[in-house]
Amino acid sequence: MQHKVIDRDDVVIRFAGDSGDGMQLTGSLFANMSAIYGNGLSTFPDYPAEIRAPKGTVAGVSGFQVHIANRKVNTPGDYCDMLVAMNPAALKANAKWLKRTALVLVNQDAFDDNGLKKAGFTGNPFEELGIEDRTILVVPITKLTENSLADSGLDIASVHKCKNMFTLGMACFIYNRPLEYIYNYIEGKFSKKHPEMIAPNKKVVTDGFNYAANIQAEANTYHVAPAHPEKGIYRNITGNQALAWGLIAASEKAGRPLFCGSYPITPATGILEELALHKNLGVKTMQTEDEIAGICSAIGASFAGDLAVTTTSGPGLSLKSEALGLAVMTELPLVVVDVQRAGPCTGMPTKTEQSDLNEVLYGRNGESPLVVMAAHSPADCFDRAFEAAKVALEHMVPVILLSEGFLGNGSEPWRVPSMADYPAITPRIAEGEGPFRPYERDAATMARRWAFPGMKGMEHRVGGLEKNHAGVLSNDPANHELMVRERARKVALVADSLPDLAVDGPESGDVLVVGWGGTYGHILSAVEELRQDGKTLSRAHFDYICPLPKNTEAVLSRFRKIIVCELNSGQFASYLKGQMPHLDIVSCNKVQGQTFLVRDLVEAISKEL
């Protein structure tokens, strides 16, 4: 059989196994290696809800999908070209994601009677799943790893932990990846604490690579050429990391120390963890006793003059509602990050969704407006966090920044910016001499000024009770209505400092496909695919939800039909309809705790064309 290297435009690989099999590490190493090689890249980890579900069960399957291409990649990919299944459960959980032409690599040693039974198979698993026509590589990965490390002196448990590196070595051969990056990683990880682990790990990944070569694992191997991105320094970044860094960047620009009060919650915890790492940049993080203390400590820090942040996910946001009202009422700068997950209530904590939109818009008592923004890709989380902080500090308003589990845990290569290219942030700090009237407003923005303890002569009182401009308690009916209107106007005027809504494609026409948040990449890919089929359609993506960009109605009115695609039951579509009832808005929704598939979007949008 002649071995050929075939060039491919893009490839999707899914690594799946028991949650203890190290598939997240295998996937991220493969991704980072591809990023350094210069491929366009997008990843998404698919964790089980349980940290260690019963071994070998479908509930315990952990996956990591990597999409690499010779151009920029918008999504982690719908279906995979290669599936690595470390046990029968991993095969069962992921078989539905296989392309017709997919290669399946399974660990034969895990496909024993016990393993098959735990995954609920009664006969031949490939036949039961209807995938017997795929290219299936059955490899005794456990035994080969044991053989590879027979002389290593490692105990059997440690040897079995290296199975994932054998698999990674095989994948590197099939996709023509050099092993240098993996070697460097292994040396970096173990050099300080476990230098004895360097040689065995290197050996097992090399043996995996060579094994694949020797058995001619695939008749063909594949090469995905580098993309040709813009020049510069790049790094691979997850949404949670980018979001944390964007907040630190805003703190530096604004000259206000960063305080984050948060309670751990999936999938937002990564932001608190990341911020806690950067005390060297003056970041103060506080892991509070509950979600309410998270936001309240942040409000306290804001009152004291810090750039204050709290991070959470849906259920945590519910707990923070009353305190959000306090931030609205005291008109203090505050950034609240909601990394959305499937709800309601505990819902599906590890699964992505966009269903908190109504909650952030309306989930407080009284007339309680605040600013809502949404990040649209992992790297975009940096810019959006920077901007959320800028708006909060310059407009004296709480800002809710929406992210999604898909963005927070997903990653993409990011051309590292220079902070010199970012705008200044000018907090509205009080000047001159007191007495200080806390609710006196700027005519252009309606924002009040910020005076914090330590500033002489500016002593004043804020709180949850309605007050007049002087900061004195007031139950006067006319004053209440005035303050309600001024708080709303202040939020509306934020639109003056936000960019217009941009249209991708013709500025007017039959169909405008609209999205917001993390559906960006999938919608973009679907629209591009339809255009390749000769269809004419336009696309607009909302980063700003409240207030909407100023030209929103003008843009939307130029299209006969608006298709709003979102991962909920139509919350943004209703929001738009409520404000612009004359528009013909149709919804394309999915509420499965999963991202859209480009294929489904293409189909749904086609029906409206």
Next chain:
Amino acid sequence: MAKYTLKDFKSDQEVRWCPGCGDYAILAALQKTLPQVCEEKGIDKEKVVVVSGIGCSSRLPYYMNTYAFHSIHGRATAIATGIKVANPELSVWQASGDGDALAIGGNHFIHALRRNIDINIMLFNNRIYGMTKGQYSPTSPFGMITKTSPYGTVEAPFNPGELVLGAKGTFFARGLDNDLPLCQEIMLASSRHHGTSVMEFRTNCVIFNNGSHSEVSDKEVRADRTITLRAGEKMIFGKNRDKGLVLDGWKLKVVTIGQDGVTEDDILTHDPKADNLGLQMMLAQMNWPEYPLALGVIRDVEAPTYEDGVCAQVDRVAEKSKIHSVDALLRSGSTWEVK
């Protein structure tokens, strides 16, 4: 640094508590004590912050001419914590009622104590919900008849001192609203204490729980039914200063000096600075009629504070790190260059 008087801390707002409310006394004590606090700490008054939750006593910030925050129910401790961590130079005072601190805010209360953040918590304990017009609180005595317990409560109350000491709080003191000098003494001790201070002030709710503490606080009986503890002094009380506390096995016992051969030397000496949780707990638990109610500073021990820990860590990490700007952060770790 300026010299202040009581007047500097009075705001121009009319005080709106009911005539006869115990909260007036605590407000007056605070306004009288703060000039001395500023002088001792060498700070200007703009570094004093008063924070409260919701309830009658939580109106206190409006009457203070300082930076002040009247927040939401139960959350004053969390907000005060954020303020102190953001700026450890501030002198932070919290006003909370028994409902605010121990019911809806109970979680924040015990966690402040665990962290030992340097805030001064004034717990106004009138054993009733006053602002909502007379429902039982977490410190209402068992069986108390209120609007929501018309047949009497069937739940045991918290003793705030037990709760503070149980959470290993580093400072606990108790005062009565009709003993202004002692309240001031307690506030000054609280200010000097580096860590979370809880001052339980037994206050009277003249409308919904009149006589909340009169069985111990009434002038005629106070000397015999309370004991004011002071560091280094013998635990002696009574109109005739002839009663004292001794240890009898594992328990405290009230004795009379001169009876059964008891002399003043046998009486215990108070030491709030000793980390003696067992004895301090027994003192905090004392209640009339078996014992006198303990007043004054019961516990005042040193322990690392949260805000010092946070700041020290920031300094230590910054000193060790090579990354001192966001540009450097963005380029740190695993990156690659496209040329």
